[in-house]
Amino acid sequence: MVLKVKELSVSYGEKTVVDKISFSLQKGEVLGILGENGAGKTSLIEAVLGIRPAVYKEVAILGQSPIHNRKQVFEKVGVQFQESHFPDKMTVSEACQQWSVLYKATAPYQFLLTKFGLQDKEKSLVKSLSGGEKQRLAVLLALLPNPELVFLDELTTGLDTKARKKLWQTLRNYKREGLFIILTSHYMDEVEALCDRIMILKGGHIICEGTIAEVINYSGQASLEAAYLTLTDEEGEG
Numbered sequence: 001m002v003l004k005v006k007e008l009s010v011s012y013g014e015k016t017v018v019d020k021i022s023f024s025l026q027k028g029e030v031l032g033i034l035g036e037n038g039a040g041k042t043s044l045i046e047a048v049l050g051i052r053p054a055v056y057k058e059v060a061i062l063g064q065s066p067i068h069n070r071k072q073v074f075e076k077v078g079v080q081f082q083e084s085h086f087p088d089k090m091t092v093s094e095a096c097q098q099w100s101v102l103y104k105a106t107a108p109y110q111f112l113l114t115k116f117g118l119q120d121k122e123k124s125l126v127k128s129l130s131g132g133e134k135q136r137l138a139v140l141l142a143l144l145p146n147p148e149l150v151f152l153d154e155l156t157t158g159l160d161t162k163a164r165k166k167l168w169q170t171l172r173n174y175k176r177e178g179l180f181i182i183l184t185s186h187y188m189d190e191v192e193a194l195c196d197r198i199m200i201l202k203g204g205h206i207i208c209e210g211t212i213a214e215v216i217n218y219s220g221q222a223s224l225e226a227a228y229l230t231l232t233d234e235e236g237e238g
């Protein structure tokens with residue numbers, strides 16, 4: 001098993017935003033975590049990674065605790081966050097180099113820059129990149145340590161249609177090579193393009209999980225979009 005989470009809860013003060021959630025990721029799977037704004041997706045991922053205080057019965061990533069075996073786990077796990085902050089004067093290549101030194105072994109970053117369409121930006125300041133380019137850099141950095149498992153939070157937010165499709169293809173290739181992926185997304189086309197299994201959160205609870213076909217079937221709707229809207233009671237709100 002790649003990831004096992006048992007009865008994990010996250011609270012901010014009195015407010016519990018992730019409530020006794022249990023789930024797992026099997027080998028070969030891409031798991032999508034869905035849910036409206038504030039459902040608890042980021043809090044859940046941060047708690048699983050051990051960077052957000054939480055209570056739980058068990059959290060194991062690739063068979064080890066991300067809290068007690070931090071260093072060993074993070075040699076094998078890549079993380080892309082919603083926002084990456086870089087110093088003002090840092091160039092793209094410096095960002096890659098600084099990230100590389102955190103790991104024992106990394107992929108050659110020039111190769112990844114080409115893969116992510118950033119080869120002409122090596123000498124550019126990170127702060128001068130467009131939103132979409134920064135986003136691609138954040139995914140690149142997550143993949144730099146050649147991880148076995150990668151967490152991608154709002155993967156393609158801010159990317160144009162062509163860049164999204166390109167990134168999906170890149171990730172599908174990584175998956176074929178054996179990478180396990182957990183991602184959060186607000187885009188049902190993205191989820192359908194990448195995920196084997198999904199988990200929909202609402203108010204810190206899992207309201208539905210299964211393959212895309214199972215979730216659609218369970219909702220009684222004809223598409224994932226309609227299933228998602230029905231299950232999260234969003235219909236008619238927009």
Ligand SMILES: Nc1ncnc2c1ncn2[C@@H]1O[C@H](COP(=O)(O)OP(=O)(O)OP(=O)(O)O)[C@@H](O)[C@H]1O
Pocket residue numbers: 012017035036037038039040041042043044
């Ligand atoms: N540092 C914090 N302090 C207090 N409350 C927080 C904090 N971070 C998140 N929350 C609250 O916890 C709840 C879950 O937030 P979280 O960011 O995990 O949701 P999300 O599903 O990732 O949302 P989004 O889709 O908007 O990114 C929200 O109600 C949010 O306001």
